[in-house]
Amino acid sequence: MTAIRTQVVPDSGVKTAAPALEPLLSEIHEAGRAGRHVRGSEDADALIPNEFRRRASLDLPEITEPQVVRHFTHLAQLNYAVDTGMYPLGSCTMKYNPKVNDRIAALAGFAEIHPRQDDDTIQGALRLMFELQELLAKLTGMDAATLQPAAGAHAEFTALLVFKAYHSKRGDAARRRRVIVPDTAHGTNPASAAMCGYTVTTVKSDSRGNIDLASLKAALGDDVVGLMLTNPNTLGLFEERLREVCDAVHNAGGLVYGDGANMNALLGVARPGDLGFDCIHINVHKTFSTPHGAGGPGAGPLCVKAKLEPFLPHPRITRDTDGSYRRGPTPPDSIGRVRSFFGNFGVLVRAYTYMRTLGEEGLAEASNDAILAANYLLAQLRDSYDVAFDRPCMHEFVLSASRQRKQGASALDVAKALIDEGFHPPTVYFPLVVPEALMIEPTETEPRETLDAFAAAMVRVAERAKTDPASVKAAPLHAPLARLDEVSAARYPRLRWQRPT
Amino acid sequence: MTNSNPYSPHTDADRAAMLKRVGIKSVDELLTAIPKDALRPKLGLPAGMSEIEVQTHLEALAARNRPAGAGPFFIGGPVQRRYIPAAVPVLALRGEFLTAYTPYQPEVSQGTLQAVFEYQSLLSELLAMDVVNSSMYDGSTAVAEAAFMAVRTTGRKKVVVAREVFYQFRDTLRTYAQGPGLEVREVPTRDLVANAEGAACLIVQHPDSFGALVDVRPIAEAAHAAGGLCVQVTEPHASALLEPPGGLGADIAVGEGQPLGIPMSLGGPHLGIFAAREALVRQMPGRIVGETKDARGTRGFVNTLQTREQHIRREKATSNICTNEALAAITAAAYLALMGPTGLRAAARTGVAKAHALAARLSSVPGCAVALDGPFFDRFQLRTPVPGRDLKHALAKENVLVDDGLHHEERDGIVIQCTEMTSDSDADALVSAVERITAGTRETVAAR
Incomplete structure (x- = not known):
């Protein structure tokens, strides 16, 4: 008899039977069961000249609606999600995603409007975007914002094109070919720089987890485009000499890009615009509670100081003297269009709703609670794991499983063992400067009892690593699947369903 | 104290216990790396709203947009009004x-x-x-x-x-x-x-x-x-x-x-x-x-x-x-699982059939002609006796939405996109509005 597969109910430690795995759609297919949601006459085929008609077969699966509904419902039940349990992924800000935001984004007045409609017919949407631009600029201490970028990485690329245009306007673009990133930077930062044709100089961190100021100064020169800096950085630490860092870059003629992935620490706490940044992007899918959607969509508005505004992508949303809202004319120095239309509007509606719901006090409270929750967890875990840089953290912190590694269980093993405890693992092996990194971000929306339960689970795993590391290496035992073979997946790629031969 | 963040699970007792465990009296003790003059700025953002208030506010904004279903709608291109199974x-x-x-x-x-x-x-x-x-x-x-x-x-x-x-x-x-x-x-x-x-x-x-x-x-x-x-x-x-x-x-x-x-x-x-x-x-x-x-x-x-x-x-x-x-x-x-090959083809065929029927009708309006030399699929460009942009605005006044969105300096006109959502009455409304508007324009031009 096959053993019953089990999984752990998030957050409770209770074991239950794991849901059954699902066949693929093509394995449920039965000819003649096709959907009947739309009718159409085959007469239309005669309108298409023969030489253009599809000759290839079209073997899409034929499945009835009740089967499709069960299929995707069963698939959904194989997922861990914020709606099912705590998701302490560092750098991702997996806070609760309010349901009212989703309902509002689905209103016909928002969901069923086309971007090529005239401004007169979308005044409510344009006003929402105009107000959101202003809210974000005020919150970050910047002068202007564009809502177009679809994600943080898209905003990085957009900003570097803006930097290029800025330097070009000053006659300085040809020699400025180098972007500086700290060794704690997200992988997107150097990748965005490379897409702009720039080379990347990596600067190391100092003993307190800051960007090393002396190394930065040594790396600066008149060939530098700018610095891409996350603050608080990916160690969860606020840069202690931030203004000196920004001044040094500016003195070299460079610009300072703020990677806003960690903005959830700063709402009402400090404005990047007051600290020396020339621009910053916002991950609204992190800071402003819009759901991550299993990897996207997000949205990455870019907020800038006035000197960079002329270069922002068009169209820009403007307000006329009569109080109406327009997509303004293309500014002469604009870098152009970075996507088809104005941004991930359906995501931006959710972010606007969230900001208006919380208001200034609620947003400040959110960051305060996020910082408190992270430090509370850190206090409970500092004896069981090594702390990468032991000073107060902001909204997240980085532990090292180096001790556990020596005992026989790596950071990856610890992560998988947490699944057996009913928790989604933290971010592992990032940032790169911390060996066996475990990056933990609890957010402000987890109750204290959940934080306590997570800390207790982490401590139990550390204990097991000491006494029975083999059991940690074997994890997860209580999940829909055991560990997956990623090596053979990459060596022999099977990237689509194929008919059994 | 009531929370300003409605999604916060923390009571004041929770916060006090957490501060105690960390060994501090206030979160500000954790923020010493932030320059004093930049700490806790006043942002000038509006105060928060209850869920019912925010729903009402956003519904009012949504009501100022004209959704595609509120009248004849022929805008398309990369973004299309398609039927979405429930x-x-x-x-x-x-x-x-x-x-x-x-x-x-x-x-x-x-x-x-x-x-x-x-x-x-x-x-x-x-x-x-x-x-x-x-x-x-x-x-x-x-x-x-x-x-x-x-x-x-x-x-x-x-x-x-x-x-x-x-x-x-x-x-x-x-x-x-x-x-x-x-x-x-x-x-x-x-x-x-x-x-x-x-x-x-x-x-x-x-x-x-x-x-x-x-x-x-x-x-x-x-x-x-x-x-x-x-x-x-x-x-x-x-x-x-x-x-x-x-x-x-x-x-x-x-x-x-x-x-x-x-x-x-x-x-x-x-x-x-x-x-x-x-x-x-x-x-x-x-x-x-x-x-x-x-x-x-x-x-x-x-x-x-x-x-x-x-x-x-x-x-x-x-x-x-x-x-x-x-x-x-x-x-x-x-979507593809629900539609299946039959449903997908049916949706595509309907757009093709409606576009061709509409193209034939609009071509019979004086001064209008399909501006394509060869076969087309489910949208077409229509050459019109008045500039496309003017016709688009005139149609919008009659609640009929079309696109002139070509940005192709050599080719003026309007573009009509059909899908399975295009109804016969929408098509009738478009044809009669184009007839009326272009006739009116010809009279205006003749009167000059």
Whole structure:
């Protein structure tokens, strides 16, 4: 008899039977069961000249609606999600995603409007975007914002094109070919720089987890485009000499890009615009509670100081003297269009709703609670794991499983063992400067009892690593699947369903 | 004290206990690294609202927009008003999909991974392409990434794009090209073949932005003969009836996936479709899900070929993309599963039939003519006796929405997009409004 597969109910430690795995759609297919949601006459085929008609077969699966509904419902039940349990992924800000935001984004007045409609017919949407631009600029201490970028990485690329245009306007673009990133930077930062044709100089961190100021100064020169800096950085630490860092870059003629992935620490706490940044992007899918959607969509508005505004992508949303809202004319120095239309509007509606719901006090409270929750967890875990840089953290912190590694269980093993405890693992092996990194971000929306339960689970795993590391290496035992073979997946790629031969 | 953040679970007693455990009296004791003069600024944001207040406020804003269903609607192009089966949002917006993160822990993310694998399989079949990635931001950035991929593959820096590709896609391509400093040459579709020499790729759209059917095969052959790639911009519904990109010689197929069950939402979030031939897979941007087995030998799915990606390769990655549009890919999978081949073809056929019927009727209005020489699909450009923009505004006053959105200086007129949502009464309303407006204009012109 096959053993019953089990999984752990998030957050409770209770074991239950794991849901059954699902066949693929093509394995449920039965000819003649096709959907009947739309009718159409085959007469239309005669309108298409023969030489253009599809000759290839079209073997899409034929499945009835009740089967499709069960299929995707069963698939959904194989997922861990914020709606099912705590998701302490560092750098991702997996806070609760309010349901009212989703309902509002689905209103016909928002969901069923086309971007090529005239401004007169979308005044409510344009006003929402105009107000959101202003809210974000005020919150970050910047002068202007564009809502177009679809994600943080898209905003990085957009900003570097803006930097290029800025330097070009000053006659300085040809020699400025180098972007500086700290060794704690997200992988997107150097990748965005490379897409702009720039080379990347990596600067190391100092003993307190800051960007090393002396190394930065040594790396600066008149060939530098700018610095891409996350603050608080990916160690969860606020840069202690931030203004000196920004001044040094500016003195070299460079610009300072703020990677806003960690903005959830700063709402009402400090404005990047007051600290020396020339621009910053916002991950609204992190800071402003819009759901991550299993990897996207997000949205990455870019907020800038006035000197960079002329270069922002068009169209820009403007307000006329009569109080109406327009997509303004293309500014002469604009870098152009970075996507088809104005941004991930359906995501931006959710972010606007969230900001208006919380208001200034609620947003400040959110960051305060996020910082408190992270430090509370850190206090409970500092004896069981090594702390990468032991000073107060902001909204997240980085532990090292180096001790556990020596005992026989790596950071990856610890992560998988947490699944057996009913928790989604933290971010592992990032940032790169911390060996066996475990990056933990609890957010402000987890109750204290959940934080306590997570800390207790982490401590139990550390204990097991000491006494029975083999059991940690074997994890997860209580999940829909055991560990997956990623090596053979990459060596022999099977990237689509194929008919059994 | 009541919380200002309605989603906070913390009571004051919780906070006091947490502060005590940390060993501090106030969170400010943790913020000593922040310059004093910058700490806790007044932001000037509005005060918070209750859920009922915010719902009312946002409903009022939504009411100031004219949704597509509020009258005759013929705007289309990359973003189309298509029928969305009721089950699509019910499934795709389930919290377990909606509120999950990128599936970095596959043991607890099989729902996402398998759903995306289904999407890859379905699109691969529809486009007759070997490999489909798990999404780009939208059609325009998919085009730009395809150009970058062709540049990486061929080592050339010139990209040739047809002027009949959606203008939004061409604009985005030009913007992206400023990054690595690529040369982007725009030529009419008919001149692509003559410009193949030295090009990393030829980018052709079929059906094109005006709706015309394009013979892609000779363009692909010319690209290959010159050592470059052929990138075809396509539309998912068109591929159900027309020979798909894989059968026409395209090396990379890209397009806007919004018509696959995703709301128009003023242009986003949408779905960038990105497909390629197998030989090019290691040059592809974005995430790809692959099949494998777990330690017990059970089939499962994982993100794979990750050494192409930014979190591993940093500046040597094939793209900087991280957050993508995975939920839109899952939505498209649910849509295609529900529609099946029959439903998809039926939707596509209905658009084609309605567009041709409407084209015939509008062509009989004095001064109007279909501005295409050859066959077209489910949209067409109409040459009109008055400037397209003026006619568009006049029609909008009668609550009939059409597009002049060509941004193609040589070709004025309006563009009419039909889908299965186009009703006969909408078509009647358009024809009679065009008759009335153009007749009125002729009289005005005659009176002068």
